[in-house]
Amino acid sequence: MNTEAYFFLIDKKRREGLTPDEQRQLESWLQASEQNRATAADIGALLDATAPLVPEVNVPAELAAFKKRLHADEAPTLTVVHRNPRRWMWAAAGIFAILVCAVWMLRPDAEPEATWLQVATAVENDRRVDLPDGTVVWLNHHSKLEYRDGFTNFRERRVRLTGEAYFEVQKNTGKSFIVEAPGVTTTVLGTAFNVDAYEGQAYNTVTVREGRVRVEGMGKKAELTAGEKADVSIEMGSMEVSETNTDAVAEWRKPGLTFRDVQLGALVLQLSDRFGRQIRLEDGAMANCRYTAHFPKADLDAVLANLESVFGLKADTSEAGVVRLRGGQCSQQ
Amino acid sequence: MNENQLLERLKAGEESALDQLFNTWYPYLFRIAYTMLQETDAAKDCVQEVFFRFWQKRETLEIKSTLKGYLQRSIVNECLALRRRQKGFTQPEEHTTLPDTAASALQHLESESMESLIHEAINRLPEQCALIFRMSRLEEMSYREIAEHLDLSPKTVENQIGKALKTLREVLSPWLSVLLTAATTPFW
Numbered sequence: 001m002n003t004e005a006y007f008f009l010i011d012k013k014r015r016e017g018l019t020p021d022e023q024r025q026l027e028s029w030l031q032a033s034e035q036n037r038a039t040a041a042d043i044g045a046l047l048d049a050t051a052p053l054v055p056e057v058n059v060p061a062e063l064a065a066f067k068k069r070l071h072a073d074e075a076p077t078l079t080v081v082h083r084n085p086r087r088w089m090w091a092a093a094g095i096f097a098i099l100v101c102a103v104w105m106l107r108p109d110a111e112p113e114a115t116w117l118q119v120a121t122a123v124e125n126d127r128r129v130d131l132p133d134g135t136v137v138w139l140n141h142h143s144k145l146e147y148r149d150g151f152t153n154f155r156e157r158r159v160r161l162t163g164e165a166y167f168e169v170q171k172n173t174g175k176s177f178i179v180e181a182p183g184v185t186t187t188v189l190g191t192a193f194n195v196d197a198y199e200g201q202a203y204n205t206v207t208v209r210e211g212r213v214r215v216e217g218m219g220k221k222a223e224l225t226a227g228e229k230a231d232v233s234i235e236m237g238s239m240e241v242s243e244t245n246t247d248a249v250a251e252w253r254k255p256g257l258t259f260r261d262v263q264l265g266a267l268v269l270q271l272s273d274r275f276g277r278q279i280r281l282e283d284g285a286m287a288n289c290r291y292t293a294h295f296p297k298a299d300l301d302a303v304l305a306n307l308e309s310v311f312g313l314k315a316d317t318s319e320a321g322v323v324r325l326r327g328g329q330c331s332q333q
Numbered sequence: 334m335n336e337n338q339l340l341e342r343l344k345a346g347e348e349s350a351l352d353q354l355f356n357t358w359y360p361y362l363f364r365i366a367y368t369m370l371q372e373t374d375a376a377k378d379c380v381q382e383v384f385f386r387f388w389q390k391r392e393t394l395e396i397k398s399t400l401k402g403y404l405q406r407s408i409v410n411e412c413l414a415l416r417r418r419q420k421g422f423t424q425p426e427e428h429t430t431l432p433d434t435a436a437s438a439l440q441h442l443e444s445e446s447m448e449s450l451i452h453e454a455i456n457r458l459p460e461q462c463a464l465i466f467r468m469s470r471l472e473e474m475s476y477r478e479i480a481e482h483l484d485l486s487p488k489t490v491e492n493q494i495g496k497a498l499k500t501l502r503e504v505l506s507p508w509l510s511v512l513l514t515a516a517t518t519p520f521w
Contacts, residue, residue, distance in 0.1 A: 004495030042509045052470045054367045059359045
């Protein structure tokens with residue numbers, strides 16, 4: 001067998017499993033030399049790294065487009081009026097925003113007293129919140145969202161956020177949607193966007209993925225369109241708008257696990273919470289090691305196996321409900 | 334509701350059944366289309382086309398295997414047809430330079446997305462090889478199905494995957510060594 005055939009077997013083992021024969025072939029190849037094992041590790045890393053990355057698609061919007069086409073075909077005699085509905089909507093939104101401002105100036109405190117309802121998340125728990133107007137909010141871990149009792153009865157749909165959340169705001173309700181976060185207020189003109197405003201960060205960031213929002217912070221105002229973000233620094237009193245790649249925005253909402261430069265000390269707490277098992281680092285010095293990884297499925301065994309290979313840790317699961325991570329060093333050279 | 338009931342309702346022209354079909358299968362079909370085409374708009378178009386034809390043919394439709402198998406074959410064929418149509422028109426893309434040493438690979442890691450680096454490396458494979466390799470990354474498609482859809486022998490598919498891995502390892506080797514020693518794994 002040539003080397004390429006073993007590479008295929010490595011892939012097959014992961015995807016469909018091997019026959020006993022193939023298993024023996026692969027094992028004897030691996031046992032033949034250190035070099036083969038290193039090569040196999042490369043191939044494994046390569047296979048991890050080439051998992052398909054597919055952008056998210058707004059299925060309801062696609063369905064709407066599909067229906068439009070379907071009915072256009074079924075009723076070809078209809079006259080098609082060329083009008084850009086989006087542009088029209090933006091114009092309407094613009095007019096509406098101006099009216100709101102005017103009314104606001106005349107009656108600054110006219111809104112009734114409100115009871116604020118709270119939704120909060122703990123360690124490594126994301127949560128989907130469906131607001132009464134149909135807006136969907138995904139709260140990242142350690143985050144808090146507040147909204148007023150009788151949400152839709154107010155002139156504006158106003159929520160308060162600390163932490164991070166991704167918003168898909170229900171359009172066409174005729175009311176602005178406003179997110180108040182420490183140092184930065186975002187007014188929505190119909191869209192999907194992410195607000196990252198954990199306490200104690202150097203920058204709080206608003207990123208727009210679809211549509212348009214108005215952002216106010218540190219005495220400045222800006223209108224962001226899709227593909228732009230605003231970084232607000234409370235400390236420096238600054239707000240800067242720049243272009244950004246929104247592919248990775250709100251990646252934390254996806255199933256699976258993403259760890260970006262987290263310390264192992266924090267990681268074991270997150271894992272313990274998520275999987276309901278006690279996971280302990282036996283060597284305290286390992287707590288400061290940093291770790292970055294993504295797992296398409298939330299699978300504790302996969303994470304442990306990866307930690308073993310990255311840090312040389314040994315996972316000891318001899319005691320039920322407890323995983324002890326022994327030994328290891330931050331960087332295996 | 335099971336598959337047969339859904340198909341019966343579709344044949345009867347019920348639009349709510351169409352909605353259900355669309356919502357259920359759209360993400361699956363888009364994943365395949367995007368993996369094959371690497372382009373969002375083209376992938377969306379292909380998926381739309383599959384549903385459109387499905388609806389047009391609904392009365393005479395005969396599904397021999399499963400609905401999933403039928404839709405899978407439809408989307409693969411649609412994407413292959415699009416690739417053939419595009420061939421005459423598209424200019425070969427300009428290749429960005431891949432790093433050739435560990436040091437420049439590390440620099441590359443810091444300055445640019447690793448995702449684009451890998452994407453680029455796969456793009457440089459022979460066309461058929463790249464397509465087979467990409468399709469083989471989809472959990473939802475078996476080697477056998479890839480062979481059937483592309484009208485190839487299973488052995489050819491195996492060989493091409495092995496070949497792709499060999500070439501990718503060579504091309505990306507500086508990067509892989511960074512990956513294995515930097516105590517990180519990629520996060521896509």
